Amino acid sequence: MSLNILRQQAEAEWEAVVHPSLPQIFIGTSTCGEAAGAGRVRRAIEEKLVELGISATIHRTGCLGECWREPLVDIIKPGSPRITYHSLTPEKASELIADYLVNGLLRPDLALGVWGGGYDGLPALDTTAMLGPQKRRALRNAGIIDPENIRHYLARGGYRGLERALSLSPDEVICEIEQAGLRGRGGAGFPTAWKWRLCREAEGAPKHLICNADEGDPGAFMNRALLESDPHAVLEGMLVGAYAIGADRGYIYVREEYPLATRRLEIALEQMRDSGLLGRDILGTGLDFDIKLVRGAGAFVCGEETALIASMEGYRGLPRTRPPFPASSGLWGKPTNINNVETWAQAAYILAAGAEAFREYGTEQSKGTKTLSLAGDVRHTGLIEVPLGTALSDIIYTIGGGIPGDRSVKAVQTGGPSGGCLPASLLALPVDYESLAQAGSIMGSGSMVVMDERSCMVDIARYFLTFTEAESCGKCTPCRLGTRQMRSVLDDIVAGNGKATDLEVLAHLAQSVRKGALCGLGQSAPNPLLTTLKYFREEYEAHLDGRCPSLVCSALVHFEITTEKCAGCGVCLRVCPSEAISGGRGVKHVINQAKCTRCGQCLKACPMRFSAVGKIAGRAVREDA
Amino acid sequence: MDTPETALSALLTRFTPSRDNLIPILHVVQEAEGYLSPASMAQVAAYLGLSESEVHGVATFYASFRLKPIGKQCLKVCRGTACHVKGAGEVLAELEKKLGIKAGETTPDGAYSLETEACFGSCALAPVVVVDGRVSGRVEPAGVGELLKGENEP
Ligand SMILES: Cc1cc2nc3c(=O)[nH]c(=O)nc-3n(C[C@H](O)[C@H](O)[C@H](O)COP(=O)(O)O)c2cc1C
Ligand code: FES
Numbered sequence: 039m040s041l042n043i044l045r046q047q048a049e050a051e052w053e054a055v056v057h058p059s060l061p062q063i064f065i066g067t068s069t070c071g072e073a074a075g076a077g078r079v080r081r082a083i084e085e086k087l088v089e090l091g092i093s094a095t096i097h098r099t100g101c102l103g104e105c106w107r108e109p110l111v112d113i114i115k116p117g118s119p120r121i122t123y124h125s126l127t128p129e130k131a132s133e134l135i136a137d138y139l140v141n142g143l144l145r146p147d148l149a150l151g152v153w154g155g156g157y158d159g160l161p162a163l164d165t166t167a168m169l170g171p172q173k174r175r176a177l178r179n180a181g182i183i184d185p186e187n188i189r190h191y192l193a194r195g196g197y198r199g200l201e202r203a204l205s206l207s208p209d210e211v212i213c214e215i216e217q218a219g220l221r222g223r224g225g226a227g228f229p230t231a232w233k234w235r236l237c238r239e240a241e242g243a244p245k246h247l248i249c250n251a252d253e254g255d256p257g258a259f260m261n262r263a264l265l266e267s268d269p270h271a272v273l274e275g276m277l278v279g280a281y282a283i284g285a286d287r288g289y290i291y292v293r294e295e296y297p298l299a300t301r302r303l304e305i306a307l308e309q310m311r312d313s314g315l316l317g318r319d320i321l322g323t324g325l326d327f328d329i330k331l332v333r334g335a336g337a338f339v340c341g342e343e344t345a346l347i348a349s350m351e352g353y354r355g356l357p358r359t360r361p362p363f364p365a366s367s368g369l370w371g372k373p374t375n376i377n378n379v380e381t382w383a384q385a386a387y388i389l390a391a392g393a394e395a396f397r398e399y400g401t402e403q404s405k406g407t408k409t410l411s412l413a414g415d416v417r418h419t420g421l422i423e424v425p426l427g428t429a430l431s432d433i434i435y436t437i438g439g440g441i442p443g444d445r446s447v448k449a450v451q452t453g454g455p456s457g458g459c460l461p462a463s464l465l466a467l468p469v470d471y472e473s474l475a476q477a478g479s480i481m482g483s484g485s486m487v488v489m490d491e492r493s494c495m496v497d498i499a500r501y502f503l504t505f506t507e508a509e510s511c512g513k514c515t516p517c518r519l520g521t522r523q524m525r526s527v528l529d530d531i532v533a534g535n536g537k538a539t540d541l542e543v544l545a546h547l548a549q550s551v552r553k554g555a556l557c558g559l560g561q562s563a564p565n566p567l568l569t570t571l572k573y574f575r576e577e578y579e580a581h582l583d584g585r586c587p588s589l590v591c592s593a594l595v596h597f598e599i600t601t602e603k604c605a606g607c608g609v610c611l612r613v614c615p616s617e618a619i620s621g622g623r624g625v626k627h628v629i630n631q632a633k634c635t636r637c638g639q640c641l642k643a644c645p646m647r648f649s650a651v652g653k654i655a656g657r658a659v660r661e662d663a
Numbered sequence: 664m665d666t667p668e669t670a671l672s673a674l675l676t677r678f679t680p681s682r683d684n685l686i687p688i689l690h691v692v693q694e695a696e697g698y699l700s701p702a703s704m705a706q707v708a709a710y711l712g713l714s715e716s717e718v719h720g721v722a723t724f725y726a727s728f729r730l731k732p733i734g735k736q737c738l739k740v741c742r743g744t745a746c747h748v749k750g751a752g753e754v755l756a757e758l759e760k761k762l763g764i765k766a767g768e769t770t771p772d773g774a775y776s777l778e779t780e781a782c783f784g785s786c787a788l789a790p791v792v793v794v795d796g797r798v799s800g801r802v803e804p805a806g807v808g809e810l811l812k813g814e815n816e817p
Contacts, residue, residue, distance in 0.1 A: 070800070419789075489748055
């Protein structure tokens with residue numbers, strides 16, 4: 039079947055969805071939606087529809103990005119636009135079905151917004167706080183279509199990029215990517231067209247393509263959400279790349295922890311095969327290409343391209359020195375091109391929309407848009423896509439809605455374990471490859487974790503070094519031992535055993551590891567330490583003075599009971615596991631600091647109306663000492 | 664009756680005996696048997712023509728592979744950045760206290776295994792605990808008991 043016939047069918051099917059004769063209900067069922075209870079909401083809706091005798095079509099959709107207010111449900115009532123409802127529980131969802139579908143009540147209290155413009159007092163979705171400022175291109179279909187239905191993808195212009203690519207010469211395709219200025223979205227920001235050209239020109243056959251879906255940065259979920267929401271966007275990009283590079287085989291290396299993304303990719307690949315988009319003689323153009331899924335096995339270092347290749351070959355995931363680069367000698371020694379999930383989706387967009395359209399957003403050196411995951415101490419946690427060059431403050435305050443509880447931002451962590459912590463004073467920084475690197479962090483794959491004043495920066499540095507120490511593959515000494523040594527000095531500081539010379543030792547170690555490590559894991563492992571040392575040095579100094587100002591490090595805080603507030607109720611005394619609290623019913627309580635283990639049970643237990651227990655920075659002054 | 668050995672042989676025949684199938688095979692063996700026993704790893708090594716130490720080396724490199732049997736219910740606490748910032752440490756401490764085991768261990772009665780994970784990619788709902796593959800978001804330390812009740816359900 040040619041794609042034209044299939045697309046006509048697809049467009050007719052989609053038309054019947056967006057201008058339906060029966061109500062259409064869309065339930066967000068990516069991992070976040072499921073975790074928030076989408077399954078229960080779906081069952082409640084199905085039961086209500088049966089109870090009311092309404093026939094309606096239920097679709098699954100991917101991630102709209104408003105993960106903080108999942109479960110999301112969209113409804114299109116015949117003759118009305120598509121309305122998105124949020125934060126539904128099974129009870130609210132059943133009410134909504136009855137109110138809206140039977141009684142015509144729009145339920146503005148549950149509505150997030152309306153697709154394509156305001157409607158009857160409800161706001162247009164693209165004017166809402168989180169979605170409004172975004173430019174969704176890699177995410178063009180996310181949360182809109184059923185990711186398990188290739189016809190939805192086709193109806194919204196899917197595989198037009200491939201068709202356009204096939205009408206050009208491979209060199210012209212690479213030039214188009216070059217003109218667009220696309221840089222890799224997986225971390226290093228290497229120009230994609232260069233890599234493709236290197237691989238195209240490399241000697242050897244067969245040539246391989248790999249989609250890097252290992253997404254190992256803790257705090258990152260852009261690639262998961264994209265694969266769960268629109269797998270064909272990524273697969274189309276891989277076909278474009280296969281044609282441009284002259285590759286024979288493709289692989290997707292998917293993180294073990296992403297079962298839903300894996301399942302949706304399997305379904306998508308099957309549909310491509312059935313539609314003549316995979317296998318021999320694709321769309322009758324003579325292009326032969328197939329794609330195989332490979333499951334990772336839980337090793338962060340396997341996101342690094344040479345380690346990934348070792349893992350695919352069945353070995354321990356140890357990186358090797360480059361050159362040779364995978365473009366000349368990669369998988370099984372053959373020319374191999376590796377790109378990130380999002381890079382592939384952006385490539386498909388470029389071929390469909392043109393290089394000019396892609397360059398519409400971005401900065402001089404960083405073109406286009408970037409998907410980011412927003413998590414931590416920020417109101418609107420979720421998945422976003424914004425023009426490169428957007429200021430951190432716009433992302434955190436406008437799109438992210440600011441910090442819950444009207445606290446203030448202390449730091450934003452970008453780029454995961456390879457990145458750094460940027461202080462509130464740098465929030466005007468534009469998010470692009472160069473600006474974040476100059477500040478000592480990296481954009482990396484796009485994870486952003488916001489931290490308010492309750493996070494301790496020394497603890498965060500220690501957290502990341504614990505991670506990199508555990509994930510270091512052990513092949514090179516600077517990384518294997520350097521991360522351990524840095525972590526152990528940080529352990530001492532956090533435990534209150536820091537020495538005056540420690541900060542110098544840390545800075546020295548960091549430089550040695552950065553220079554001496556074999557791969558990006560080790561070279562960038564010091565970044566969280568170096569940025570916190572640079573921007574939050576006073577916190578380190580406070581720790582050396584015996585105080586954790588953020589009240590996180592338990593060795594450097596103590597608890598006290600304010601005598602005036604204490605009612606002598608005995609609650610804290612009973613929960614204390616160390617028998618460190620004296621007093622009795624009606625007798626004011628006192629903490630014996632020598633016995634106290636600073637577990638904090640008394641603080642939790644003290645009734646709100648008294649709030650007599652306080653957590654105080656610094657060690658206790660011990661009378662016995 | 665199939666012996667474990669013949670059951671495993673049947674699994675192995677689904678793969679061509681080439682090195683790049685080692686990790687896919689270990690995944691399938693672990694899914695079938697719950698963990699990688701020395702006997703199974705030896706059989707995999709023989710099938711692929713590798714030494715047992717090669718197979719053991721790969722199995723121990725990757726965090727997904729388990730060399731000990733797993734409890735009936737498996738709880739995985741996320742230790743990712745977002746979850747760390749949102750208090751995953753307390754959630755883990757509470758579970759360790761409730762179950763009387765440390766992360767990475769299984770209760771002596773084999774009822775529960777407690778593990779940690781680098782990130783589940785559900786960071787928007789931090790802190791996250793995954794119980795037998797099901798993601799629970801915004802877990803409160805006080806609410807971890809709810810997660811354990813799952814054992815009563817069929
Ligand atoms: C320790 C480490 C982990 C990495 N993890 C990933 C990852 O999870 N996903 C990814 O796309 N790239 C990751 N990379 C970068 C890859 O090595 C490679 O540069 C990238 O996949 C190239 O794709 P791009 O040019 O499209 O960005 C990692 C690099 C290092 C050093
Ligand atoms: S940080 Fe816990 S799910 Fe990502």
